[in-house]
Amino acid sequence: MAPQHSAKALGNAPKRKKAVTCLTEKVHVLDKFHSGLSYSAVGREFNVNESTIRYIQKKEEDIWRSVQEAAPKSAKVTSIVRDAAMEKMEKQLNLRIQEMSTNKKSIVDSVVVRLKAKEIYRHVTQSQEKVNKPFSASAGWLARFKRPYHMKNVHTNEKFAGKPGPADQEAAEEFKKYLLSIVHEKGYMEEQVFNADETGLFYKNVGKQTYIMQMASKPPGYESFKNRAALLLCVNAKGDFKCKPLMVHRAQNPRALRGKNLNCMPVHWRWNKKARMASKIFWDWFHNCFIPEAERYLHSKNLASRILLILDNTPVHCHEELENAHPDTEVLFMPPNTASLIQPLSQGIIKAFKAYYTRELYSKAFEALDTNEETTMMGYWKSISIRNVIDYINTAWDSIKQTTINNCWKCFEGVTENIKNSVKNIMHITQQISGEGFRDMREGDVEEISAEMAVEPTKKDVDEMAKHGTGVSDDDDDDGDESQNPRIVPLTAAKISEWNSALEKNFRDSLECDSVPERSLTFKRLTSTASVPYAETLKNLRQKAKQTRLKEFFKPVWEGTLLTPSPICESQNPEVEPLDLTCHPC
Template sequence: MASNFPPTSSGAPPKKQRSVPTLEEKLDVLDLLKGGTSVDSVARKYGRNESSIHAIKIREREIREAVASSAPRTAKVTSQVHDKALVKTEKALNLWLEDMNRKRVPINGTMLQEKALSIYAMFKPPTEEGQPSDKKEFKASQGWLNSFRNRFNLKSVQTTGEVASANEEAAKAYPEQLKEIIEERGYLPEQVFNADETVLFWKKMPTRTYILKSEQQAPGFKAAKDRVTVSLCGSAAGHLIKPGLPYRSANPHALKGKNKNLLPVFWQSNKKAWVTAATFLDWFHKCFILEVKQYLEEKGLDFKVLLLVDNAPGVISCFKATYTRLTFSRILTAMDADPNVNVMECWKSFNIADCITYIKQAMDAIKPETVNACWRNLWKDCVNDFKGFPAIDKEVECIVQVARQVGGDGFVDILEEEIEELIEGHRETLTNEESSRENSDSCQSPCFSRKNNQQQLLELNQSQPLHL
């Protein structure tokens, strides 16, 4: 009988690639078996041997524990880790890694090992003085790193530094490649958009103010760590789209009874207040496309759009500086209106509805020329007489003046450097403690992910269907 496989140089058929089922598939198999489906029926359904299905059944407890312990369902290895401190460490480490990916910070194997040791030291139970430890010391070895990558299916974690130089080379070549695309397809500045996301700790204050000091001293009172993610998007001509705003609650008390469709932001909910693939696509289809169509119709232009994802630092800095100034002005205005109101009361009453109001005002304060200037590194030919971002410096000066009028510990002698640090502080990453407190069960892959330090491109026009 003729072989179904093409002959190799040795005359033997090539080996069939072994397909390892994911945790999600294993869980489905277990659920079917638990529901009464026979082993042979499950084997036929998934195209596997009955012995493989029996093996999954035997390891049911281990598999279900792996899923319950927040291992991603795309993971293919369910190795058990018996050190409870290490289990907690790996959960926190995976969350920290997702945070780094969301912020587009490149991570290699060495960095992962160092971070793992740092987190483990926090979870490791103390050894009583004079008593030897009965556990082998965790060293974050290369073997552990390989196992961790397999358990959490971390295909993208680099173990060498070679990718960094390649990314830099790709980034240098990107503007010229973008220019070729724009010129070849005839895009106008009004038709080219750039979207980026930024974290906003919407109640944060400088570290020396007694507001933050009081917050740190009050157990469970951590409102200044409450964050939203603001998705900003503007055209090369300077037009801004309604920002997306994922928040941890779908219907917070401050917005109950309000029509979310009438808000000046595109309201979304996500337990981590992050932009995920789902929230991005929701904003893209229900907000971006509709607003851009209307904008281009008003301009008398065809609906032909190029959307770049990433890289709008100028707009983000201007937005955060203006937002910060508005929050300081709110405190001063409230105290002027009622002499019996103190700074802490003003700060505690600040809610997500106020935050949205100030996001809108901060967006309105960004001038088209500022948005246009942000394209100087990507498409310098469209930038009109770039003169820097003086608005940021003016906002910082204004914030200092307002803070000194507010008065009190940490306000009366506040410095411009502290305000600049506060504005930059919105970009801070999760600490070990914050990583350990987050519930990694609800983690989703971030949408804004760079490849070779380049922006993702989405092209739309009237004659072609949209595929993402």
């Protein structure tokens, strides 16, 4: 009877390690087999089973094709029949990665590898008439690609993706020289050179050290990204053009904006589930927002519609698609790891914008607390809706001065003073607001809010965007401050007439009560000028509401002139007497 072994003894036995034969060994096996040795003899020489030798001999054609096409001899996975273009692409990509990994200034991450793979694959297959299937460089392909090429030491993991490398001063100086040469050679003027960049905005952030943020983050399930939006800003080198900001929110139609025309707001409204910039959104902004606004601006300046747009090296900027996207627009991409050194928007414009936004946020809070004593800072913070945020963004963007933009484009000086003044104003307002974390707020705390930049989406975020599309449903906006649907009041002629009556009453009261007539007349003149858009809207509404009379549909339409009888006609028709139109006395 065979001896019985306990489960414990079997569990302690060492697990046999699987032996994987590399491509070089498989070639040697085939050489030995063709020399006349049997399957068993070759197996004993290489210390493998006879079935393994038979399997290698069965795959001989695939092995020789892999050797001839692309696969390195150290590769251990060659049994799968693969497309020759894929193997050529992977071999070239492997050489490219080795070159990039030896350069200390570069950091190889998954985004770079996948983009480079798609570029090489297009180059390899451009001469082929028919491609079997499109290559998307997915995350699964990247994992399979790393195994046979032993890329454990290459930083293609997700934790390195999206993190910028050290600033490259040398590349930044070279790009500045190249940009100046392009401007001089092609004759671009300051009005025709533009720069665009994205940034993240936590629009309800009043300071991490304040009791507001500490209490808000305590409940389970709190996620700060719900109060986050992505902004795309664009300015020109002259400083007198600021494109309407593009705002990417996580909901298509938030409750606070129900009944509002999203196409007539101070921002270009776009949305996706993660509230991040995406390639489709940027492509749409380029064609439908930036190009029309820039052309209108250049036309108002009597300049040719020639545009030079400068962008950083972010993947969402559609590098290849923008090369020939518009006949009158040239796009230049900055080298990697240089945006922090030479991009104008990153030199202080974005930071100044966020400082102005924070000042507006605190100013409105102080007004609400000063107007109503029962209002608390927590109550005001909860009442902030996306509608208020859009107003604050518009005010902050309008506060950016032309001198600030000019300094960021030219010598990168003079911006610090404006930001410091805004920080001092914020400090003055916070000291008047009671509550923990407000009175003892320091300048560093305010600058920390202004310094928050955009965060690049991770691989998981990109996969979720691709899976769920670029947006969410209209009702996927469950902020606590917008828990109830607002009542939509339509704009009617009666409502505008009511406003006009109230204004007329205010005008009469100011003229009667104010002892300085000049002041009351100035108030009336400025208010009347500001109400012109509503006066035009009232006129249009009344014209639409006016009923057309029945006789308007039966009016004769005369074409040409009225015919009169000629002498020829009278001679030809003597029996027809002309009408007597003279008046005879009765």
